[in-house]
Amino acid sequence: MQTALFDLSAPQAPAAPAPRPGRRAPVLLGEVPASSVPAAYDREHLYSPKEGTAELVDHRPGDAFAPLPTAPREPKAWGTWWRSEASVPTPDFLGLIPGDGITVVGATTATVVSTCRFGAVVQYELPASPWATETHASMYVTRRNQYGHWYR
Template identity: 85%
Template sequence: MQTALFDLPAAQAPAVPAPRPDRHTPLRLGEMPTSSVPAAYDREHLYSPKEGTAELVDHRPGDVFGPLSIAPREPKVWGTWWKTEASVPTPDFLGLIPGNVITVVRANTATVVSTCRFGAIVRYKLPASPWATETRASMYVIRRNQYGHWYR
């Protein structure tokens, strides 16, 4: 029996690993977590609506807080607003609690350090660099896209 050029022995295809849910599998659309702050899902992004926009979008009210008021533009008034309203600690922010490990847009993974009405502070590792002295950085996250990546 002759073997043709394209006759190959029957072999099983190698197993393809399932895609990581935090990278390639979209989250269920419209899913709003139970949270101490209001939660809205619009155009495939989860966020906490602020005063003025909460009235315009379908949202789940917060268990503890209402929509955050709009930030004033004057620096001294803004500082007072930040201290007395925006940075007030919360038990969670859109389902994030301190200790959660999440995926952020500009870093691989980050750990939630604290939460407030404005957002969640996360800490992530910086890439090794001969001229950098810092090994970690922090940032606020206030939104999540449909792939589970959090961003500001």
């Protein structure tokens, strides 16, 4: 019996990589996604117009929510506004749902943790450092630029 170094039988195509769970195709640049919050695409940026701005730009109304009311300036009133209006959970934010992988400004990959009327909370990995104990950081994203990077 001989042992061959190479198998010269019919080559088999490599198996396609299995899609990672929770990953979806991103919303195409320049398109206004169907969303539970209002969506606008203006000057190559995708965002959710707020009350007062929505009347001035062409936008797609939200499936579940009207434009976010303007925040009051007084601290106590602002806290009430944040709890009762801005941080209300939504099924999505501008097409983002929890578990989606996105790119934030700076070409950092992040994962969507939760969504609300104000934006989406994302978590990204921090570079290893002997001075830091945290391995991840969180931030809100509320807009996407013409390059597909999300930011606040």
